[in-house]
Amino acid sequence: MALEIIESCVNCYACEPLCQSKAIYEAKPHFLIDASKCTECAGDFADPQCASICPIEGAILDESGVAINPPGSLTGIPVQKLAA
Amino acid sequence: MQLPVINNAASFPHPNPLPEGEGANEALRATSKSSGCSAGSCGSTDDQMSHLPDHIRDKVKNHPCYSEEAHHYFARMHVAVAPACNIQCNYCNRKYDCSNESRPGVVSEVLNPKQAVKKVLAVAATIPQMTVLGIAGPGDALANPARTFATFGALAEQAPDIKLCVSTNGLALPENVEELAKYNIDHVTITINCVDPDVGAQIYPWIFWNNKRIKGREAAEILIAQQQKGLEMLVAKGILVKVNSVMIPGINDKHLEEVSKIVKAKGAFLHNVMPLISEEEHGTYYGLTGQRGPTHEELQALQDACAGDMNMMRHCRQCRADAVGLLGEDRGAEFTLDKIEAMDIDYAAVMKMRAEVHAAINEELESKHKAKAAPKLVSIEGLKKAATRPVLMAVATKGGGVINEHFGHAGEFLIYEASGEGVRFIGHRKTIPYCEGGDTCGDGESALDVTIRELAGCEVVLCSKVGYEPWGPLEAAGIQPNGEHAMEPIEDAVLKVYEEMRAAGKLEAKPETAQKAA
Numbered sequence: 001m002a003l004e005i006i007e008s009c010v011n012c013y014a015c016e017p018l019c020q021s022k023a024i025y026e027a028k029p030h031f032l033i034d035a036s037k038c039t040e041c042a043g044d045f046a047d048p049q050c051a052s053i054c055p056i057e058g059a060i061l062d063e064s065g066v067a068i069n070p071p072g073s074l075t076g077i078p079v080q081k082l083a084a
Numbered sequence: 085m086q087l088p089v090i091n092n093a094a095s096f097p098h099p100n101p102l103p104e105g106e107g108a109n110e111a112l113r114a115t116s117k118s119s120g121c122s123a124g125s126c127g128s129t130d131d132q133m134s135h136l137p138d139h140i141r142d143k144v145k146n147h148p149c150y151s152e153e154a155h156h157y158f159a160r161m162h163v164a165v166a167p168a169c170n171i172q173c174n175y176c177n178r179k180y181d182c183s184n185e186s187r188p189g190v191v192s193e194v195l196n197p198k199q200a201v202k203k204v205l206a207v208a209a210t211i212p213q214m215t216v217l218g219i220a221g222p223g224d225a226l227a228n229p230a231r232t233f234a235t236f237g238a239l240a241e242q243a244p245d246i247k248l249c250v251s252t253n254g255l256a257l258p259e260n261v262e263e264l265a266k267y268n269i270d271h272v273t274i275t276i277n278c279v280d281p282d283v284g285a286q287i288y289p290w291i292f293w294n295n296k297r298i299k300g301r302e303a304a305e306i307l308i309a310q311q312q313k314g315l316e317m318l319v320a321k322g323i324l325v326k327v328n329s330v331m332i333p334g335i336n337d338k339h340l341e342e343v344s345k346i347v348k349a350k351g352a353f354l355h356n357v358m359p360l361i362s363e364e365e366h367g368t369y370y371g372l373t374g375q376r377g378p379t380h381e382e383l384q385a386l387q388d389a390c391a392g393d394m395n396m397m398r399h400c401r402q403c404r405a406d407a408v409g410l411l412g413e414d415r416g417a418e419f420t421l422d423k424i425e426a427m428d429i430d431y432a433a434v435m436k437m438r439a440e441v442h443a444a445i446n447e448e449l450e451s452k453h454k455a456k457a458a459p460k461l462v463s464i465e466g467l468k469k470a471a472t473r474p475v476l477m478a479v480a481t482k483g484g485g486v487i488n489e490h491f492g493h494a495g496e497f498l499i500y501e502a503s504g505e506g507v508r509f510i511g512h513r514k515t516i517p518y519c520e521g522g523d524t525c526g527d528g529e530s531a532l533d534v535t536i537r538e539l540a541g542c543e544v545v546l547c548s549k550v551g552y553e554p555w556g557p558l559e560a561a562g563i564q565p566n567g568e569h570a571m572e573p574i575e576d577a578v579l580k581v582y583e584e585m586r587a588a589g590k591l592e593a594k595p596e597t598a599q600k601a602a
Contacts, residue, residue: 014168055178
């Protein structure tokens with residue numbers, strides 16, 4: 001049970017201080033989640049904190065590899081415009 | 085006898101009805117309808133500060149972002165230590181980073197607090213005119229409290245002669261007011277785009293609040309409440325508050341007049357209405373959905389309408405979160421991490437040198453104020469002879485309050501309006517320097533075409549020199565090039581040219597060649 005940060009991360013630091021499990025760490029080329037520490041905030045918060053503040057759609061995946069914030073879900077930009 | 089001077093035009097009522105028809109005049113009519121003229125709404129740029137109490141004027145007189153006069157002489161810098169944000173705005177794209185872009189939130193290099201302090205000291209030593217350090221992103225300064233306050237703490241100790249400022253969306257402001265007061269931060273800018281959550285829901289898609297992402301109207305409601313609370317707390321602490329608002333046509337343009345009234349009533353000392361920057365290639369919600377920014381005329385009309393209630397700021401350049409230099413210039417490239425690493429700064433010596441530079445500038449300003457306070461009977465009498473229409477003039481300057489830039493080198497022009505009331509600063513317009521234009525502009529539009537388009541509505545362009553080649557096209561577009569006032573103070577030169585136009589009978593009717601305002 002762990003989330004994953006992928007390459008679209010822009011290194012904004014927003015998630016790092018919110019992680020109760022100290023699973024998120026600064027790395028090159030982008031922040032990473034230590035899968036052995038990540039609890040997905042279960043028991044602490046209703047929603048995983050990193051995925052609740054991350055501004056980049058698609059940058060954080062759930063344990064099955066699906067984007068928690070899919071394209072268009074945060075910015076409201078229609079998906080066809082995002083693709084263009 | 086104490087004569088009114090032309091630069092205090094705000095102190096007399098409008099003597100003449102203003103002509104109908106032009107966008108700029110729409111705006112003027114709006115101000116003249118209100119009871120007399122408030123200090124910020126008309127008259128010369130000096131009046132921007134004239135209604136403020138002395139202790140506030142003292143605080144802002146060498147702050148380029150708060151004082152229109154100071155921005156010709158003093159420089160600012162931003163350090164990009166605050167990348168995280170706690171909200172999303174529809175005019176911002178968090179993925180964006182381009183060194184050719186000049187707009188808030190855009191940076192090339194995020195610094196840690198230690199690097200930021202080093203950069204500030206390096207800039208302070210190289211550009212002694214730099215008086216102000218701001219943290220404005222590229223996210224939100226107060227969404228990164230540890231990084232922001234570590235930077236402020238170190239600077240308050242190591243460089244006490246630098247003013248510290250912070251810019252915020254306001255969401256985390258109330259909980260940080262105590263901390264801000266500790267570091268002797270006496271200026272805070274809050275971006276307030278609305279006071280109505282229904283308007284806010286069209287600007288902010290989400291906020292992060294109490295460990296949850298909140299969307300829609302509820303998000304806007306919380307954000308607005310926090311902004312207003314933060315504003316009140318800062319004012320209660322005696323911290324100066326400027327309010328920034330982004331003008332988004334069709335969304336909050338009408339609403340901003342109300343925002344202006346409310347923030348003024350709560351004690352904000354300056355309101356800065358900025359145009360939405362929105363291009364498809366920026367990849368923002370507004371850019372991709374075709375939301376346009378305001379025209380120059382729409383912006384000026386709203387600024388003038390708000391000015392009835394509030395001291396307005398018109399010289400904002402919407403700087404990048406890592407901008408360095410005088411407003412309008414960016415010398416960031418001189419201070420990249422590898423370059424500042426190589427600099428060894430003895431700040432005690434630097435501070436002494438800086439104090440001398442600042443004293444010299446203040447002396448120059450002082451003598452300019454004295455010269456202006458002298459009666460200018462001839463000009464006033466001349467202007468009062470007949471009803472004359474206002475004229476917009478574009479000015480090329482590198483700073484210092486004088487006309488000292490070649491037409492072909494200017495990357496921006498300052499816009500002044502001359503009228504029977506005197507001279508007032510209206511704003512600035514960016515362009516591509518004519519001499520650097522070449523093939524860099526798309527759509528087959530030359531750099532000169534861009535400049536002519538940007539200067540729409542102006543009838544004169546004042547510069548230290550202007551070449552033969554652009555002369556003809558400028559004239560054909562109804563913009564008279566003028567290189568006769570090189571090195572003269574801007575307002576004096578604008579007034580002289582206006583007088584010449586009056587003498588030549590050009591101020592009675594609309595000139596045939598004048599462009600229709602874009």
